[in-house]
Amino acid sequence: MxxxxxxxxxxxxxxxxxxxxxxxxxxxxxxxxxxxxxxxxxxxxxxxxxxxxxxxxxxxxxxxxxxxxxxxxxxxxxxxxxxxxxxxxxxxxxxxxxxxxxxxxxxxxxxxxxxxxxxxxxxxxxxAANQCIKMNLFRQVSVELGSGSSTILQWRTTKAQELFLYLLQYRDQLVRKTTLIDLLWPEYESDKVYSQLYTSVYHIRKTLKPYGDHFQIMNTTEGYILNINQVCLDIENWETRLKDLPPISSETVDEYVESMKLYTGDYLQEYDYWWAESERQRLKALWLNTSMEIADWYLEQELLDKAVMSYQQICSLQPQEETPHFALMKVCAMQHNDVMVHRLYRELSEVLLKELSVEPNQEISDWYRDWCEKAGSKV
CATH class of the missing domain: 3.40.50.2300 (Response regulator)
Structure with a gap:
């Protein structure tokens, strides 16, 4: 030094x-x-x-x-x-x-x-300026440099942070200034609001300066375009990896399982941005559907223990989803695990009532009552 x-x-x-x-x-x-x-x-x-x-x-x-x-x-x-x-x-x-x-x-x-x-x-x-860097958008935003160290970006204001993440969601696309103003400063007077926008863009550029050409905000008369160069986004990497996999088989199932581990949390999970909800739900649905495919495959192959573990993981992460709960109830019934069947139905009923004020759908309720009668258990 x-x-x-x-x-x-x-x-x-x-x-x-x-x-x-x-x-x-x-x-x-x-x-x-x-x-x-x-x-x-x-x-x-x-x-x-x-x-x-x-x-x-x-x-x-x-x-x-x-x-x-x-x-x-x-x-x-x-x-x-x-x-x-x-x-x-x-x-x-x-x-x-x-x-x-x-x-x-x-x-x-x-x-x-x-x-x-x-x-x-x-x-x-x-x-890092001369190599690809990784940006994590699952759960909490962070940047990983070549050394593997993870850094959480420090923003001057919360508005600057939200503005950057919005531009990042719509990267490579023109985002109009009027859209950003309506999103971030709807309560401001028109003669003052543009200075807020310009100041936030300035702070974003200052925060991103250490990353060189990895992030570039292009100005146009109508708005801004965020371009990224040699930035590996974890959400893109995960989604691309899944789409490139062949159908699930005994040769590929382990690859599916490893790929699903890359989903470490929901998209921008720690940030309460209403505009991120549609993308969050889209990626969550992809995770749910793929997880169900893996669990269903295990069930078809009569690998019941692995099927149970897979369904249980889905239920723990998506407690309001009825399909994995129903599938897990059926597998537990096949294994004569009556206690678990009752527990799953009770837990599903409680969470649906608490969160959505509804009961399990008719198919699940009818199946559960029929099973109770055949098993000699009380509903």
């Missing part, structure tokens, strides 16, 4: 240098008591982190940091001062950290660890 120190007090400079040298993998490439000389050297040198005193002669440390960040926006700035009234301004400037003198080694260690973490993430982003 290449470090430069700037403080007009020579004793403070030397003390900070000694503290930093106690830590591993630190290279002090310069230390300056004159901020003007320091600025010149910082702009010319390759520097990872700048430890900068705020109270400097000739120029305020925060002003100096602003000048440096204009030219070198990736440098990590750590403010060091005897006063804490500048803390808010320091973090508005996006400083990495803020240390109050006298500097304790424990506090300095935490700062250096934060710098290392940011540098590692930056390296992953740089690597």
């Amino acid at each position: 290449r470090v430069i120190l700037v403080d007009d007090e020579r004793l403070a400079l030397d003390y900070l240098e000694r503290q930093l040298m106690k830590l591993a993998d630190i290279e002090i490439v310069g230390k300056y008591s004159d901020p003007i000389v320091g600025r010149k050297e910082i702009l010319q040198a390759r520097v990872d982190v700048l430890f900068l005193d705020i109270s400097l002669p000739e120029i305020n440390g925060i002003e100096l940091a602003e000048q440096i960040l204009e030219t070198k926006p990736d440098i990590n700035v750590v403010f060091v001062t005897a006063y804490n009234e500048y803390a808010v301004k320091a973090f508005e400037l996006n400083a990495l950290d803020y240390i109050v003198k006298p500097i304790r080694i424990e506090r300095l260690t935490k700062t250096v660890d934060r710098v290392r973490e940011r540098l590692e993430i930056k390296q992953e982003y740089t690597t």
